[in-house]
Amino acid sequence: MEKLTINIDLVLPGVPSEKDACVERIIHALTGRQGIEKVHIVPGSGENKAQLCFHYNPAIITVDRVEKMAQQAGAEILDRYHHLLIPVKGIRHQRQTRLLEAAIRKLRGVLSVSVSAAGMVFVETDATELHDETVYDLLRKEGLTITAVPTKAHDHAHDHDHEHGEEHHHEGHDHNHQHGGIFGERTELIFSLLCGAMLGIGFGLSFLPGIPTIVPFILYIAAYFFGGFFTATEAVQTIRKGGFEIDFLMLVAAIGAAILGNWVEGALLLFLFSLGHALEHFAMEKARKSIAALTALAPKTAFLKTGDGMKEVDITSLNKGDVIIIKPNTKIAADGIIIKGSSSINQAPITGESIPVDKHAYEQVDFNIETAAQLDDQYKVYAGTINGNDSIEVRVIKEAKDSTLSRLVQMVNEAQTQKSPTQQFTDKFERIFVPFVLVLVTLLCFVFLVRDETFNESFYRAMSVLVAASPCALAISTPSAVLSGVARAARMGVLIKGGRPLEDLGSLKALAFDKTGTLTEGKPKLTQIVPLINLTEEELLKIVVAVEALSDHPIAKAIVRDGRTRLAGTNIPVAHNMEAVLGKGIKATLNNDTIMIGNLALFNQTAPGDVQTQVKALEKSGNTTMVVLRNEEYIGIIAVMDTPRKEAKAAIAALQQVGIQKMVMLTGDNQQVAEAVAAETGIQVAMGGLLPADKVSAIQQLMKEEQKVAMVGDGVNDAPAMANSTVGIAMGAAGSDVALETADIALMGDNLSLLPFAIGLSRQAKKIIKQNLVISLGVVALLIPCTIFGIATIGPAVIAHEGSTLIVVFNALRLLAYKR
Numbered sequence: 097m098e099k100l101t102i103n104i105d106l107v108l109p110g111v112p113s114e115k116d117a118c119v120e121r122i123i124h125a126l127t128g129r130q131g132i133e134k135v136h137i138v139p140g141s142g143e144n145k146a147q148l149c150f151h152y153n154p155a156i157i158t159v160d161r162v163e164k165m166a167q168q169a170g171a172e173i174l175d176r177y178h179h180l181l182i183p184v185k186g187i188r189h190q191r192q193t194r195l196l197e198a199a200i201r202k203l204r205g206v207l208s209v210s211v212s213a214a215g216m217v218f219v220e221t222d223a224t225e226l227h228d229e230t231v232y233d234l235l236r237k238e239g240l241t242i243t244a245v246p247t248k249a250h251d252h253a254h255d256h257d258h259e260h261g262e263e264h265h266h267e268g269h270d271h272n273h274q275h276g277g278i279f280g281e282r283t284e285l286i287f288s289l290l291c292g293a294m295l296g297i298g299f300g301l302s303f304l305p306g307i308p309t310i311v312p313f314i315l316y317i318a319a320y321f322f323g324g325f326f327t328a329t330e331a332v333q334t335i336r337k338g339g340f341e342i343d344f345l346m347l348v349a350a351i352g353a354a355i356l357g358n359w360v361e362g363a364l365l366l367f368l369f370s371l372g373h374a375l376e377h378f379a380m381e382k383a384r385k386s387i388a389a390l391t392a393l394a395p396k397t398a399f400l401k402t403g404d405g406m407k408e409v410d411i412t413s414l415n416k417g418d419v420i421i422i423k424p425n426t427k428i429a430a431d432g433i434i435i436k437g438s439s440s441i442n443q444a445p446i447t448g449e450s451i452p453v454d455k456h457a458y459e460q461v462d463f464n465i466e467t468a469a470q471l472d473d474q475y476k477v478y479a480g481t482i483n484g485n486d487s488i489e490v491r492v493i494k495e496a497k498d499s500t501l502s503r504l505v506q507m508v509n510e511a512q513t514q515k516s517p518t519q520q521f522t523d524k525f526e527r528i529f530v531p532f533v534l535v536l537v538t539l540l541c542f543v544f545l546v547r548d549e550t551f552n553e554s555f556y557r558a559m560s561v562l563v564a565a566s567p568c569a570l571a572i573s574t575p576s577a578v579l580s581g582v583a584r585a586a587r588m589g590v591l592i593k594g595g596r597p598l599e600d601l602g603s604l605k606a607l608a609f610d611k612t613g614t615l616t617e618g619k620p621k622l623t624q625i626v627p628l629i630n631l632t633e634e635e636l637l638k639i640v641v642a643v644e645a646l647s648d649h650p651i652a653k654a655i656v657r658d659g660r661t662r663l664a665g666t667n668i669p670v671a672h673n674m675e676a677v678l679g680k681g682i683k684a685t686l687n688n689d690t691i692m693i694g695n696l697a698l699f700n701q702t703a704p705g706d707v708q709t710q711v712k713a714l715e716k717s718g719n720t721t722m723v724v725l726r727n728e729e730y731i732g733i734i735a736v737m738d739t740p741r742k743e744a745k746a747a748i749a750a751l752q753q754v755g756i757q758k759m760v761m762l763t764g765d766n767q768q769v770a771e772a773v774a775a776e777t778g779i780q781v782a783m784g785g786l787l788p789a790d791k792v793s794a795i796q797q798l799m800k801e802e803q804k805v806a807m808v809g810d811g812v813n814d815a816p817a818m819a820n821s822t823v824g825i826a827m828g829a830a831g832s833d834v835a836l837e838t839a840d841i842a843l844m845g846d847n848l849s850l851l852p853f854a855i856g857l858s859r860q861a862k863k864i865i866k867q868n869l870v871i872s873l874g875v876v877a878l879l880i881p882c883t884i885f886g887i888a889t890i891g892p893a894v895i896a897h898e899g900s901t902l903i904v905v906f907n908a909l910r911l912l913a914y915k916r
């Protein structure tokens with residue numbers, strides 16, 4: 097049996113993560129084919145992307161063939177399953193999203209669908225049954241405008257041009273369908289105000305003597321028209337789809353009032369209802385615009401270097417490898433590596449950190465564009481960030497659509513379509529509650545049969561109860577808060593991938609941290625070189641640097657960097673056959689010697705007593721210590737020391753303040769160092785000497801004690817622990833695609849101080865969601881008995897109903913202004 101691992105994004109380019117259904121599909125498609133025994137996912141960690149691992153029998157099938165099969169299956173799946181993320185305009189409120197979802201779901205070939213009230217439609221389709229165009233057409237038929245060329249999570253280069261054309265082609269004609277109407281976006285609000293005006297004037301005139309009764313009557317009819325126009329259009333649309341919602345019921349109530357001769361009351365009802373809706377729509381639009389503002393961060397054009405001059409080009413026409421010139425104090429147009437000049441760059445638009453970061457040119461001229469994303473942050477710039485006072489030249493390493501900013505915007509857009517647990521609960525509640533209300537209202541219409549009252553009175557009571565019991569506020573209470581929370585976080589450089597992580601983060605009490613790179617800088621310094629045999633420090637260091645040069649562990653990088661400086665000028669030999677021993681050390685061959693470098697565990701604690709004592713002594717003083725073995729001989733000890741991040745202590749204290757009770761550090765480093773760092777940063781519990789698998793069990797144990805636990809890490813050797821926690825939080829995600837993709841919450845900046853902000857914001861969001869539930873359910877609970885027993889009539893019922901809807905929306909909007 098042989099194994100072959102292939103990066104998932106090579107077989108399924110553009111698939112957002114290994115959790116995507118398409119990964120399951122490819123595994124399913126390939127498992128059991130002749131010669132292939134097993135296919136499974138190897139989760140990504142650090143800069144290693146997630147991979148597919150194929151276990152195949154080389155006697156039956158060649159490695160080339162396996163690879164071909166994987167590529168082919170991947171292409172077939174991507175051809176077949178499309179993920180469409182479509183930004184639209186014209187969704188007016190929460191309820192409409194459910195109708196839309198239902199309508200889209202009815203199309204044959206739709207696998208999943210989710211619509212956010214802020215105007216983002218996510219559809220997963222089986223393209224053999226359904227053309228993307230059909231989905232777009234349906235959306236247009238529903239009166240929506242598609243505001244941008246839909247981004248496809250699964251991007252096929254070949255059908256892109258075609259789509260572009262189609263989009264433009266349709267645009268002009270869309271406008272007729274749009275809700276807007278003659279006064280543009282504000283039409284609904286203006287109509288409702290007109291309704292109110294007509295009603296007011298008519299009502300006033302009805303008291304003046306000498307005015308024929310027909311005049312106020314005509315004004316009331318006009319008020320009905322303006323107040324009922326949108327409500328009626330919507331009700332008709334809903335009924336055509338076989339649904340039926342509060343719009344229809346409002347209309348029935350208004351028409352009922354008119355039939356009974358109570359035009360004033362009916363018009364008042366329509367006025368309040370339409371005004372409430374217009375304002376609700378207006379408020380949601382505000383949250384949506386806050387997200388849309390992110391997209392506007394990137395400049396539209398770039399200055400492309402051409403020979404000795406430059407020309408302004410559209411950023412979409414930039415290719416990897418192009419060189420662009422960034423003028424002082426302008427926005428950077430693409431993700432890239434600085435190749436000339438140095439400048440201090442304001443990365444706040446992406447990372448939320450307002451202190452500019454000094455960056456300079458990468459010395460090596462012809463670097464590999466494909467792996468350049470892994471270079472150190474000091475050379476890397478991001479689209480959307482702002483250049484300081486010096487001009488720089490940047491080699492583009494990502495196309496516009498793949499830039500960190502584009503990915504961020506796309507993920508924020510996706511996040512809005514993910515329903516939170518509370519919203520799932522309220523949706524479910526409504527499904528049970530609404531039929532119950534309808535039965536109650538129907539019964540109430542017939543009260544006049546058993547009580548001494550007129551049908552009019554019974555009908556009125558029934559209508560008041562109906563208005564009182566409509567759960568409009570409930571429906572929007574959670575999505576509005578999630579939307580505002582996600583939008584606010586994104587502006588600070590914190591990506592929250594939906595309502596679930598937002599709510600979880602807001603309710604957790606325990607946090608686990610990775611040490612290296614999370615609580616510490618992750619850039620240790622070489623502190624000790626101790627030869628154990630007759631070797632000079634220099635000779636020992638040469639061996640160590642040669643071996644560690646093959647590893648990309650942060651410790652290895654540190655040893656190589658500092659070692660090279662110390663050995664400046666001398667020749668460093670080249671080692672071969674590197675093998676990493678997870679969480680313990682490495683092994684390699686150098687001049688026919690086998691060299692092993694690692695902690696005591698690597699040698700199963702069999703190192704001689706005096707070596708152990710020396711190691712323990714070094715560890716006591718906070719060093720991460722490694723023993724060097726040549727063949728059978730212990731030849732030396734080297735030690736490195738990492739420094740805690742300067743913001744760590746304050747961040748931990750702030751976390752305690754926002755109510756995180758338990759904070760634990762998990763590390764592969766030795767217990768002494770773990771405790772030293774814990775003491776310096778203020779963490780209560782330090783657990784050292786953990787292998788990645790031990791970190792997972794530590795998380796599981798914590799979850800048993802605390803229910804919800806977040807794991808904060810940098811994605812290097814802690815991805816499995818992050819995946820097993822309630823919420824995985826990645827730091828420094830701007831520089832690491834993998835961290836950005838796999839985490840539930842990503843801090844774009846490499847700075848811990850965003851964490852208390854994110855947690856504070858989530859707590860606030862959670863609090864607001866709770867308040868909103870109490871308000872919306874409370875009003876309904878109070879109003880139902882009040883209307884049944886005639887304490888409140890339809891007028892107050894409408895006011896309370898619309899009022900509570902507006903209160904919850906505006907309550908949620910407070911999150912947009914959340915300050916740390």
Ligand SMILES: Nc1ncnc2c1ncn2[C@@H]1O[C@H](COP(=O)(O)OP(=O)(O)OP(=O)(O)O)[C@@H](O)[C@H]1O
Pocket residue numbers: 610611612613644647649650651652678679680681682693694695720721722762763764765766786787788812813
């Ligand atoms: N390339 C290497 N060279 C020498 N020692 C190594 C190497 N990789 C790992 N080790 C040893 O194994 C230990 C655990 O490594 P591991 O990668 O699990 O954790 P870490 O990076 O030290 O800390 P954290 O778990 O907080 O990220 C290290 O402290 C070191 O002693």
Ligand SMILES: [Zn+2]
Pocket residue numbers: 099136149150151
């Ligand atoms: Zn395997």
